[in-house]
Structure formats: C-alpha cells, structure tokens
Amino acid sequence: MKIAVPKEIKNHEYRVALTPSGVRELTGRGHQVVVQAGAGEGAGFPDADYEAAGATLEANLATLWQNAELIIKVKEPQPEEVERLSPDQILFTYLHLAAEESLTQGLINSGATCIAYETITGAGGGLPLLAPMSAVAGRMAVQAGAHSLEKAQGGAGILLPGVPGVAPAKVTVIGGGVVGENAARMALGLGAEVTILDKSLARLEALDHRYQGRIKAVYSTADTLDEAVRESDLIIGAVLVPGAAAPKLISRAQLAEMKPGSVLVDVAIDQGGCFETSHATTHAAPTYAVDGVVHYCVANMPGAVARTSTQALTNATLPFVMALADKGWKQALADDPHFLAGLNVHAGQVTYPAVAKAFGLESVEAATLLS
Numbered sequence: 001m002k003i004a005v006p007k008e009i010k011n012h013e014y015r016v017a018l019t020p021s022g023v024r025e026l027t028g029r030g031h032q033v034v035v036q037a038g039a040g041e042g043a044g045f046p047d048a049d050y051e052a053a054g055a056t057l058e059a060n061l062a063t064l065w066q067n068a069e070l071i072i073k074v075k076e077p078q079p080e081e082v083e084r085l086s087p088d089q090i091l092f093t094y095l096h097l098a099a100e101e102s103l104t105q106g107l108i109n110s111g112a113t114c115i116a117y118e119t120i121t122g123a124g125g126g127l128p129l130l131a132p133m134s135a136v137a138g139r140m141a142v143q144a145g146a147h148s149l150e151k152a153q154g155g156a157g158i159l160l161p162g163v164p165g166v167a168p169a170k171v172t173v174i175g176g177g178v179v180g181e182n183a184a185r186m187a188l189g190l191g192a193e194v195t196i197l198d199k200s201l202a203r204l205e206a207l208d209h210r211y212q213g214r215i216k217a218v219y220s221t222a223d224t225l226d227e228a229v230r231e232s233d234l235i236i237g238a239v240l241v242p243g244a245a246a247p248k249l250i251s252r253a254q255l256a257e258m259k260p261g262s263v264l265v266d267v268a269i270d271q272g273g274c275f276e277t278s279h280a281t282t283h284a285a286p287t288y289a290v291d292g293v294v295h296y297c298v299a300n301m302p303g304a305v306a307r308t309s310t311q312a313l314t315n316a317t318l319p320f321v322m323a324l325a326d327k328g329w330k331q332a333l334a335d336d337p338h339f340l341a342g343l344n345v346h347a348g349q350v351t352y353p354a355v356a357k358a359f360g361l362e363s364v365e366a367a368t369l370l371s
C-alpha cells in the first residue's frame with residue numbers, strides 16, 4: 001500500500017506519525033512509505049534516517065497527498081489538509097470530532113474513510129491509542145500547572161510542595177483515568193496534597209488500593225466539585241466520555257469561589273474542555289485568565305515533548321497501521337471489533353454515534369459497511 005506521512009502543521013506540533021523504525025517495519029513488508037521532507041526533524045528524526053529505513057522523501061505536498069492510499073498523521077487535519085483528502089483515501093490520526101463541527105463536516109464532504117486513534121478500544125478495556133499520549137499529557141499537566149502558579153504567569157505564587165513549615169498546595173484532578181492517574185502521580189511525587197474525583201467507583205477503588213491512601217480518591221458530585229473549587233490551588237480536568245464532547249463540570253459562576261491566582265489545566269480540551277470558561281490555546285500562548293483564575297488549555301500538549309511522544313505513539317499505532325496496509329481497511333476492521341470502533345466517518349456518513357449525536361446527524365452502523 002502507498003502510505004504518506006505529512007509533516008504536522010498545527011501550532012508548535014513537532015510530533016510525526018511514524019518513527020524511522022516504524023517505517024522500516026512497513027517497508028520490510030513490501031509497503032511504499034512516502035515521508036514529507038523534514039517531517040521528523042522536530043522529533044529528532046532526520047530525513048536520512050527515513051531514507052535508510054526505506055522511505056521515499058517528497059517535498060511537494062500536492063504530490064504527497066494525491067498519490068497516497070493511506071495517510072497517517074498525529075493531529076486532526078487542519079482545513080488545508082481536509083481540502084486535500086479524496087474519497088478513495090484512508091485517513092488514520094487523532095480526530096476528536098465531537099469537539100469540532102466544521103472538521104466533521106469537512107471530513108463528511110471529503111468522502112474519505114476516517115479512522116480515529118482515540119476511539120479504538122482495547123481488548124482489556126481502555127483506549128490503547130489514546131493512552132500513551134494521555135500518559136504524556138497527564139505528566140505534563142502538573143509541570144504546566146506548577147509553572148502557571150508562579151506569580152509572573154498570573155498565578156498565586158505558590159510552590160506545589162511548599163517547604164518545611166509551609167503547607168503544600170492542594171491539587172485536585174477531575175477524572176482518574178490515564179491522564180488523571182499520571183497527573184496525580186506527578187503531583188504526589190512533587191509533594192502536593194492530591195485528590196482525584198471520578199464517577200467510576202471501580203476506578204476510585206483501584207486508585208485507592210494502588211496509592212494506599214496517599215491520594216484521596218473521592219466520588220465526584222456537585223458537592224465534592226464545589227469543595228474542590230473552593231479549596232484547590234490547581235485543578236486538572238481529565239474526564240472523558242469516549243468520542244463525546246466533554247461534560248462541563250465547573251461553571252463560570254464557580255470561578256468566583258476560587259482563590260485568586262489559582263489554576264485550571266483543562267487536558268480534556270481536545271474533546272471541547274470540561275470547564276465552561278475553557279477555550280483551546282496553543283503552545284505559543286498557552287494561558288489566559290478569567291476572573292483571576294489562570295487557564296491552561298493546550299489541545300496538543302504532547303507535541304511539546306515530541307521525541308518522547310513520537311516514539312510512544314508509534315509503538316501504539318504501528319500494529320494498526322500494519323493491519324490497514326496489509327489487509328485494506330475493510331478486512332482490517334472486520335477482523336478486529338476494537339479497530340472497528342475507530343471508524344468515525346466513511347463515504348460521507350458518520351459511523352460513530354457520539355459524534356453524530358453531538359451535531360444532530362444520522363449515524364450509520366460501522367459494521368454494515370464492511371461487506
């Protein structure tokens with residue numbers, strides 16, 4: 001199969017969809033991989049390494065896109081990329097469609113087969129192609145939050161661990177999944193006082209057991225959220241309802257209850273954000289303040305640590321890329337119901353119910369498209 005790997009164009013996005021090692025696995029199976037010249041530079045993978053792995057380099061964007069049967073990316077396609085898609089092509093990348101109606105419409109209009117990393121499920125539960133980036137973003141959320149608490153960033157001037165004689169900061173993480181647990185681990189390691197709120201009792205039980213009371217694992221209700229709002233110095237939003245828009249858990253009115261200079265890090269911003277006052281920001285201008293509360297809402301956090309993230313992402317995506325390339329999309333999805341859960345749009349139809357529901361569209365059962 002002819003596979004294209006374009007250079008990412010989102011603001012400060014330095015990841016690339018495949019490492020040279022990933023390319024080598026594909027070319028070794030007889031596939032043709034075309035990498036945009038310079039695509040891996042930001043992640044520390046020079047063009048020469050891709051050539052050595054058997055890829056062809058292409059500088060002309062139109063040629064790169066036109067000739068591809070399968071396009072692999074990292075971030076959701078930007079408008080100029082959506083324009084380049086055609087009906088016979090497969091797009092495999094993060095999509096986060098429930099947060100972006102115009103992108104959804106663009107992909108419907110393209111006629112392409114669009115498979116989202118983030119809705120592919122795992123045999124043992126979870127979302128295996130989202131998990132590695134969630135681990136990165138969860139760990140980064142604490143770095144971002146700690147930095148934002150500094151006075152020069154508009155924060156309250158609080159050091160997360162405190163010092164002997166001064167109490168540590170209070171950190172609340174809403175959503176105790178992959179992002180949430182990684183954030184909590186980092187905050188705990190830095191010496192903060194950490195609470196996780198979740199709606200899943202099974203998840204709270206697992207966290208309580210794993211951290212032996214060093215993290216408070218609390219059921220999320222309007223009351224426990226109110227308490228978090230009043231008392232926390234840093235709140236990290238890490239909830240997910242797979243494929244759907246994130247629920248809004250802290251309202252604008254509640255910001256008045258927060259301490260001045262406290263910080264909200266909304267990792268769930270790629271699904272629309274879980275705070276009413278969140279809007280997506282970029283690594284170039286990551287924060288803004290509303291009512292004295294600093295908001296950090298970068299939708300591609302792992303792009304900042306592109307080397308680590310590119311390796312972690314390729315580890316997770318490669319088996320699926322190989323299945324698509326070896327078998328074609330219909331057979332690859334027919335053989336694996338977890339992979340089938342990744343199909344979001346095909347031939348002008350939405351196939352993921354939560355995305356269709358977000359925009360009042362009809363959805364088609366993905367399994368009916370495979371014969």
Ligand SMILES: NC(=O)C1=CN([C@@H]2O[C@H](COP(=O)(O)OP(=O)(O)OC[C@H]3O[C@@H](n4cnc5c(N)ncnc54)[C@H](O)[C@@H]3O)[C@@H](O)[C@H]2O)C=CC1
Nearest residue numbers: 133134137175177178179198199200239240268299300301
């Ligand atoms: N901004 C960025 O750069 C990145 C953002 N993300 C995003 O972070 C979010 C979280 O991802 P994961 O941790 O992998 O998901 P996950 O599925 O592992 O965890 C989500 C948790 O949220 C909980 N939850 C759902 N609704 C809730 C509610 N109303 N109240 C409390 N808890 C609730 C679930 O029970 C679950 O434990 C996703 O939107 C994901 O796309 C992930 C990576 C990078």
Ligand SMILES: CC(=O)C(=O)O
Nearest residue numbers: 094133270299300302
């Ligand atoms: C998951 C996601 O949105 C990211 O890694 O950028």
Ligand SMILES: [Mg+2]
Nearest residue numbers: 076096270299
């Ligand atoms: Mg986005």
